[in-house]
Amino acid sequence: MSISADLRARAETLGQSLPALLAEAEHLAATLMLGEHGRRRAGQGDEFWQYRPAHAGDPTRAIDWRRSALSDAHFVRQREWQAAQSVTLWIDGARSMTFTGETARAPKRDRARVLGLALAVLLLRGGERVGLSGMTPKPGRAQLLALLETLEADETADYGAPDVAGMVSHGRAVFISDFLGKLDPVEASLTAAADRGVRGVLLQVLDPAEEDFPYQGRTIFESMQGSIRHETQSAGDLRDRYLARLAERKDHLTRLAAAMGWHYHCHHTGQQAQSALLWAYRALEGGK
Incomplete structure (x- = not known):
């Protein structure tokens, strides 16, 4: 099976599992029903x-x-409500997304892509128009193939910045990234989206090692591109400061999203993907 076919199969499987999760969430049953008229609301x-x-x-x-x-x-x-929404997805393809703390665990990029495609499957089935940044959102299952082709292109930069190109005014958007680079570009993109009346979600995808910082002793920290490098003889001494900085970043993203009328959520690759998919789908419905 090719990489694209495998990615599509995983996204389809994840998308098909959402109705089972919705059955367990009774309070969502009235608002998250996929039918011929799209998402019922x-x-x-x-x-x-x-x-x-x-x-x-x-x-x-x-x-x-x-x-x-x-x-x-x-x-x-x-x-x-029968008018289809236009939803634009930005899935970070920068080098930082290729990180994994364990060789047996898939990198952040894989989880981000599977989540993005699974969400696209659900939205398209609901009659919505979906596209990646720079693409014109379109309806129909055939749009999945166009999404897959665009996702195969990776970026060379260490960290990605959301792209608002192609966003439809008063539409919806989903930004999926580790958001570990500078936050100024994120804020600029959110502001540009909000100016167009676009609302959406920030889904931060991290590796468990980035959440826990399990490092001790002599350690060399290096960005995936190799442009940033730091060596320390006592990595454990950095843990508290690192976790404090990470908490500050999450708080910043939370406040930034709220100020723009968006929703923020952090998910790590050691968790079940279904929980993040359900959250993103709910958030697009206007919930939290």
Whole structure:
């Protein structure tokens, strides 16, 4: 099996496993249902979806008085949102994403690609338009092949920066990266996306070694490109400072995402991929 075929098979398998996870999450069942009209959610559509109890702030014209007359409560008649969303994926292909703390564990890049493709499978099945940065988001299963071809190209830089090219105004976006490089480009990309009315998610993918810093004694730290190198005789003494810096970075990303109306989540390759996929899918629905 070729690399692309294997990657596609893994993404398809992961995408097919999501409905089982959704069955265990009862509170998602009403909003994460894939059907011919796409992801079911309230909006300005033509098809009746459901009645829900009226909340404070609902306009009087939204209340269905006929349904409300059958009980002591007021109900709002919701219609299904049928307009397909355009979702742009940026999956970091920089050299830092090729890192793995153990030879038996896949590098971050593999996990990021599988998650991105699995998410694309789910979105396309739901009738959404999907594309990678620089591509025009399109619907249909055939779009997966175009995504695979684009993902095969790796970058030569140590660290990647989100690309907002091709993003559709008022669409959705997903940035998947380790976000270990300078954060200024990330902030600039988020600002540019927000200016277009784009909302989305930041999914940080790390290796367990980057989370735990298990190093002791003499250690040479070197970037994957070899442009940054640091040697120490007592790596263990750096652990507390490293973990503090990592926590600061995660907090920065969290606050940055929140300020732009986005969502942030950190996932590491020692965890089950399904949990990150479920989070990303929920976050695109508007949850946390």
